[in-house]
Structure formats: structure tokens, C-alpha cells
Amino acid sequence: DAGVIQSPRHEVTEMGQEVTLRCKPISGHNSLFWYRQTMMRGLELLIYFNNNVPIDDSGMPEDRFSAKMPNASFSTLKIQPSEPRDSAVYFCASSLGDRVNYGYTFGSGTRLTVV
């Protein structure tokens, strides 16, 4: 298995632009998590899905952030408009939600820089 695949690996964009981050979970995993990591705030859970349905989006910082999971093999995290304070590494992780002892598999992350 190729693991959790995130794209792009790096994104540099100007303030005010729309940014879309993509994630392909491991086939058969039915839970998907989006995290943001910064030096100041550490690892933050933004939103998670189970069976393609958003379960908890309380970590999404503002209405500028949105996430979708149209099918079991694809998810997007969109920021519109982007701001410099959104600069961070964004991770996607997947798991077997009905096996709570399974653990997460993380992607390699997308490093977002908003200038």
C-alpha cells in the first residue's frame, strides 16, 4: 500500500488566494483526520470524518476553512481566502474507525506558506 498520500507537498501562495489541500487515505480505512501543526500551537485536530461524514469540525479555526470527503478515497481541505497566519504543515491521517486500537497512518504533510 502506498500509504496516505497528500498533495501538494509544498504550497506557497499569496494572501487572499484560495488554497486546496488534497488527501487520499489508505484503501479500506473509514476514518480520516485533518491536522495542522505549527511551532506555536503544536498539533491541532481540525476536522474528522467517519464513513465520509464529518463527525466533528469544532477544530476548524474559521469559516475560511472548509473540508469535504466526497468519497472514501479522497478528501480536500480548502482555505479561502488564505492569510499569513494559516502558514503551517497540514497533515492528513486515516484509520479504521471501528477498530479503536488500530492507530493512525499519517501522510507526509503539506507545508503551506502564505505570503
Added chain:
Amino acid sequence: AQSVTQLGSHVSVSEGALVLLRCNYSSSVPPYLFWYVQYPNQGLQLLLKYTTGATLVKGINGFEAEFKKSETSFHLTKPSAHMSDAAEYFCAVTDNTNAGKSTFGDGTTLTVKP
């Protein structure tokens, strides 16, 4: 509600010395506990996990952790540190609710001195 506390945001050891990274958890139900490692510019990788059964769990790269219910702890150890162990380590707890959602600690950065 569940929570994780990692004592010490930075730990420094000499190469060959014992590594001890501390993790205490809080959970209202029997917990499932995990340690993850993050090397620079990479995602987190599962190092080891405790689910049920044997309380001493062995993971990759010579690491192990012991679940102590009476102390609500799940400390990570390695008898002899190697330079390649330098990384950030995260403890996490999951219970049998919330579709497998884990709560992560703040992380501990391990530095290994030559």
C-alpha cells in the same frame, strides 16, 4: 473525556544512555494508548501501542512502553539511545467512542548528544 500529558517538552540524553519519555493519561473508560514518532520534515509514524493484554509493549527501533493503570502512565523507554532516535515523540489516547479519534499530547523533542 480523555487527555494526555507529556512531562517535559524537551529531553536530552547522551548517545548510549537510557531514554525515558513520560506520558500520563486520563480516560473515563479503558484506554488504548499509542506512541508516535515524528522525524524532521515527516509525518507521524506509529511506534507502538497498548490495547489489551500484556502491559509491556515492544515497538520498532528498540523502544518499549509499559502501561501502568494504577499510575495512569504509559512511559516510553529505550535502553540505549542512538543518534538516529533524535525526533519528536507524541503520546496519544483513544477510547471506544468518537470513531477512533485520538487525543494527542503536546509532544517531547528528544535530542541525542554524541
